Amino acid sequence: MAEHPDYPRTRLYIGEKLHPSEPVMLHDEQVHYLRDVLRLKPEGAVALFNGVDGEWLGKLRVLEKKQAILDVISLLRPQTPTPDSWLLFAPLKQARHETVIEKASELGVRAVQAVYTKFSVVDRINSTRLARILQESSEQCERLDVPELLPDNKLETVLSNWDSGRALFYGDESGGGENPASLTACPDSWALLIGPEGGFSHRELQILRGLSFAHPISLGPRILKADTAAVAALGCLMSRLGDWHHKPSFRTAS
């Protein structure tokens, strides 16, 4: 497996329009990253994406201590949508949800949302830090967008405002759920909900069981940690409902 020789090794998410007529000016952190960490030189190539305009080849015209300007040269890939999939996660101890959303980003979710449940031990998230993790993982995994960080909220509130057109799969350790390998329904829009270390409360499960859009899934006879459950279930669901029939664009079979 090898990278395509013409594909830049460096990718940056740009919060602006990408078009050949408009050079891109980088912000301080990106300047530092390209100049001091990667030690790029003027004329160096960078892949640029903004979640809207596709991926573009950028070339460094200026790279100084406090300033970097890139020319937008040519389209590498047109924009394609990520699967309409969300991850709802209860924040975990030792911020282990940070690793979970990083992996959810790699696996292809379109949005993530922290939800607070009865047994949630952690009752706040660091949104700035999570947004940065989502951006960096998107840059690294060759996505064309960055997952949206939906506003954190109580689970009950989220459920009562739910758009019933979106299926909600939730991990149910009591074993009543469907094996994700053999789902009968294959919705286009879906979310996966993973509870905290202590699982869902009796009341939360009762609420979930009463919702027509909510579907329990079973992840086997062993008791999975919340972060294991999130990544394994997301892998299952994405392989079945997502875009895993597509292959990476810039890998050669070497």
Added chain:
Amino acid sequence: MAEHPDYPRTRLYIGEKLHPSEPVMLHDEQVHYLRDVLRLKPEGAVALFNGVDGEWLGKLRVLEKKQAILDVISLLRPQTPTPDSWLLFAPLKQARHETVIEKASELGVRAVQAVYTKFSVVDRINSTRLARILQESSEQCERLDVPELLPDNKLETVLSNWDSGRALFYGDESGGGENPASLTACPDSWALLIGPEGGFSHRELQILRGLSFAHPISLGPRILKADTAAVAALGCLMSRLGDWHHKPSFRTAS
């Protein structure tokens, strides 16, 4: 979701026979764990398993500073086999393979093996530490056995001694592989091989492609980190080929 009221909260792997006629004597670390960490008292209940005799209810007869003796009371669950599945992993930087094998244990693999590849940056593992991680994760996830730690070896050596009755799935980023959600073959015995951070070499991929028992799988259009790929792919394969149609034994639907 709630634990069954009669099921002990503490589980221990015991390296000896389990039978009501033979009390179990714990070793020093286990004595310390029960007495000083969990602060159990004599008469306290512990679930015991050894990978052979099923899971037994144990009751502490003696719990002193240097000694603990458990009576083996009654069978909680008969022994059932875990799916005949292995994880072969290239050791990762910052020992991230430790998290991977912990999760592989939860997900239900029967054995794990470190394999050294051309692009492996890490060229040794701490077998003692890995064995302990496998045991502790098995105690926590309610398995009835502990995954075997197969001897670490070079990938090429492992492949040349392979039992061709065991299917070998490997992650292929060049995208030639099958989506694990739609595998055509469903072998009873299988292994998942995940390469190191830098992927497989040209030669390694050539060797793999020439082996009748080796099957490339595709994990979608994004570039996954090795640890993400391992957990997500294992989730997919276990849901499809493993025992995820079984539910946890000691969870009530509450």
